[in-house]
Amino acid sequence: xxxxxxxxxxxxxxxxxxxxxxxxxxxxxxxxxxxxxxxxxxxxxxxxxxxxxxxxxxxxxxxxxxxxxxxxxxxxxxxxxxxxxxxxxxxxxxxxxxxxxxxxxxxxxxxxxxxxxxxxxxxxxxxxxxxxxxxxxxxxxxxxxxxxxxxxxxxxxxxxxxxxxxxxxxxxxxxxxxxxxxxx
Amino acid sequence: xxxxxxxxxxxxxxxxxxxxxxxxxxxxxxxxxxxxxxxxxxxxxxxxxxxxxxxxxxxxxxxxxxxxxxxxxxxxxxxxxxxxxxxxxxxxxxxxxxxxxxxxxxxxxxxxxxxxxxxxxxxxxxxxxxxxxxxxxxxxxxxxxxxxxxxxxxxxxxxxxxxxxxxxxxxxxxxxxxxxxxxxxxxxxxxxxxxxxxxxxxxxxxxxxxxxxxxxxxxxxxxxxxxxxxxxxxxxxxxxxxxxxxxxxxxxxxxxxxxxxxxxxxxxxxxxxxxxxxxxxxxxxxxxxxxxxxxxxxxxxxxxxxxxxxxxxxxxxxxxxxxxxxxxxxxxxxxxxxxxxxxxxxxxxxxxxxxxxxxxxxxxxxxxxxxxxxxxxxxxxxxxxxxxxxxxxxxxxxxxxxxxxxxxxxxxxxxxxxxxxxxxxx
Numbered sequence: 290x291x292x293x294x295x296x297x298x299x300x301x302x303x304x305x306x307x308x309x310x311x312x313x314x315x316x317x318x319x320x321x322x323x324x325x326x327x328x329x330x331x332x333x334x335x336x337x338x339x340x341x342x343x344x345x346x347x348x349x350x351x352x353x354x355x356x357x358x359x360x361x362x363x364x365x366x367x368x369x370x371x372x373x374x375x376x377x378x379x380x381x382x383x384x385x386x387x388x389x390x391x392x393x394x395x396x397x398x399x400x401x402x403x404x405x406x407x408x409x410x411x412x413x414x415x416x417x418x419x420x421x422x423x424x425x426x427x428x429x430x431x432x433x434x435x436x437x438x439x440x441x442x443x444x445x446x447x448x449x450x451x452x453x454x455x456x457x458x459x460x461x462x463x464x465x466x467x468x469x470x471x472x473x
Numbered sequence: 474x475x476x477x478x479x480x481x482x483x484x485x486x487x488x489x490x491x492x493x494x495x496x497x498x499x500x501x502x503x504x505x506x507x508x509x510x511x512x513x514x515x516x517x518x519x520x521x522x523x524x525x526x527x528x529x530x531x532x533x534x535x536x537x538x539x540x541x542x543x544x545x546x547x548x549x550x551x552x553x554x555x556x557x558x559x560x561x562x563x564x565x566x567x568x569x570x571x572x573x574x575x576x577x578x579x580x581x582x583x584x585x586x587x588x589x590x591x592x593x594x595x596x597x598x599x600x601x602x603x604x605x606x607x608x609x610x611x612x613x614x615x616x617x618x619x620x621x622x623x624x625x626x627x628x629x630x631x632x633x634x635x636x637x638x639x640x641x642x643x644x645x646x647x648x649x650x651x652x653x654x655x656x657x658x659x660x661x662x663x664x665x666x667x668x669x670x671x672x673x674x675x676x677x678x679x680x681x682x683x684x685x686x687x688x689x690x691x692x693x694x695x696x697x698x699x700x701x702x703x704x705x706x707x708x709x710x711x712x713x714x715x716x717x718x719x720x721x722x723x724x725x726x727x728x729x730x731x732x733x734x735x736x737x738x739x740x741x742x743x744x745x746x747x748x749x750x751x752x753x754x755x756x757x758x759x760x761x762x763x764x765x766x767x768x769x770x771x772x773x774x775x776x777x778x779x780x781x782x783x784x785x786x787x788x789x790x791x792x793x794x795x796x797x798x799x800x801x802x803x804x805x806x807x808x809x810x811x812x813x814x815x816x817x818x819x820x821x822x823x824x825x826x827x828x829x830x831x832x833x834x835x836x837x838x839x840x841x842x843x844x845x846x847x848x849x850x851x852x853x854x855x856x857x858x859x860x861x862x863x864x865x866x867x868x869x870x871x872x873x874x875x876x877x878x879x880x881x882x883x884x885x886x887x888x889x890x891x892x893x894x895x896x897x898x899x
Contacts, residue, residue, distance in 0.1 A: 402480060405480045405484065406480050408484065408488060408492070409480060409483060409484055409488070412484075412485070412488055420488075420491075424488070424491045424492045424494075424495055425495045427492045427495075428492050428493065428495035428496055429495075431492075431493075431496060431501060431505065432496070432498060432501055433498070433500075433501065434501075434504075435504065436504050436507050436508055439504070439505070439508050440508055440509070443508075444479075444480070445508055445509045445511075445512065446509065447508070447509060448509050448510050448511075449507070449509070449510065454507065457506055457507045457513060458507055460503070460506060460544065460548065461503035461506065461541070461544060461545060462534050462536075463500075463503075463528075463529065463532060463534060463536070463541055464499070464500045464503030464504055465503075465504070466531065466532075466533060
């Protein structure tokens with residue numbers, strides 16, 4: 290099931306301190322569901338709890354390639370991007386603005402579907418701060434929309450029958466009045 | 474099945490709940506309640522509810538706003554944060570707090586009492602009702618009529634209290650402060666009616682006070698942990714236990730500051746003094762105590778111990794900077810800058826004189842009087858401020874129609890050009 294495609298599929302960390310320091314840092318190798326292999330800097334890898342547990346607590350040698358069958362290659366790229374930035378900002382005294390700018394860009398081109406997939410992945414990989422951020426980003430998409438729009442956006446089926454729906458609607462009838470349907 | 478649906482279905486309930494817990498606008502929550510059964514089941518885990526001001530502007534049903542808020546609150550298992558900007562009654566508030574009093578940690582309300590005189594007699598009074606929120610950690614009230622002491626038990630957990638826009642009476646304010654002994658942060662902004670206030674809160678770290686009126690309030694503080702203090706509208710200020718005070722700002726737009734007493738200010742890093750008139754004794758005391766200061770902002774128009782507005786006495790340039798050796802950022806306005814530009818300041822400067830830490834200076838110039846001395850002072854700042862990185866000269870409307878104003882402005886421009894890397898005009 291795992292096809293090793295090391296040739297042009299491995300992605301190494303480019304950003305960070307000087308090359309000399311980079312070389313000294315150990316790398317951890319993971320393989321995603323689609324066979325892509327990623328070399329992570331140790332400090333970034335340790336931000337991902339599931340990886341941390343696998344290598345540190347179970348004392349497995351760093352030479353082992355850890356399989357991540359529930360994670361797609363593109364998701365891993367995004368997770369690495371976020372964790373790398375997080376590690377970078379840890380050392381900065383006043384990184385608030387930078388973090389906000391980064392976060393805005395991070396979600397800019399992600400569809401709701403991708404956002405949800407990434408949320409699922411962040412949960413699976415156990416990266417709490419990424420999960421927090423993504424959940425908040427998803428919740429932003431629900432704001433000020435009507436029920437049908439939300440259902441379509443999230444691919445949620447209406448499992449209320451007519452009677453049940455009228456009942457829940459009646460719990461807060463005011464909310465369904467005068468909605469401005471901004472479907473953007 | 475669409476992919477979105479697949480993904481949504483595979484999200485654990487806990488994650489759906491977590492996503493929904495970031496919702497707080499009451500209308501959005503009410504709509505999410507109707508999306509699907511699974512979403513409805515997640516609603517009780519929401520932590521916050523927010524009702525914007527216009528929530529109930531176009532109500533058609535039979536429910537009152539109070540009822541609606543109560544129904545929404547009932548959907549939530551353990552509400553922690555409630556913000557209501559829409560109108561409500563005391564009875565409504567009482568009914569909500571009966572439900573959520575024990576779990577509520579953060580409460581923000583637009584009381585909106587100020588315009589209505591008869592609200593005083595409302596039973597139960599909104600203020601009195603608040604005491605039911607026993608676990609509050611943070612309370613913010615907008616527009617409060619607090620002329621009568623509220624019947625409050627002690628808010629043991631209350632760390633943050635903010636009151637914005639209030640009409641107060643001293644005894645009422647005093648009662649309020651006594652009911653919040655564990656405050657670490659206190660904000661009283663746009664408050665009218667205060668004559669004298671004394672704050673003795675053992676854990677208070679940040680305090681910002683803004684009093685409207687004649688600018689003649691008396692303020693005394695005995696808070697051993699105070700770190701940041703801002704006071705506007707007081708003429709008499711006494712603060713004891715200033716060991717940890719880092720940031721201090723004293724302003725008075727309406728009245729005269731005539732007495733300040735701070736003991737020492739050993740930890741002070743940042744000082745701002747502003748106002749129309751300060752007694753000279755008060756200013757010189759502040760400057761003396763603030764000898765360790767790194768950031769200094771001075772904008773006082775006049776001095777004088779009585780009604781008459783007086784210009785400032787001379788301030789020796791060399792002494793000033795020797796007495797504030799750690800000064801990094803300096804912002805000085807008009808009349809006070811003029812006081813610093815006196816004839817004899819720079820006559821016999823010690824060869825070792827330096828302004829070592831100064832990095833940035835902002836000077837606001839208002840009048841072309843004593844232009845020569847002012848230019849000389851500007852040049853000295855550059856000369857002795859070896860580490861100066863930026864000097865901004867703000868030229869406000871010159872008070873004279875003479876050509877002297879133009880000449881002075883030309884001088885400043887020339888000075889700016891010659892020192893383009895550091896100096897700029899705004």
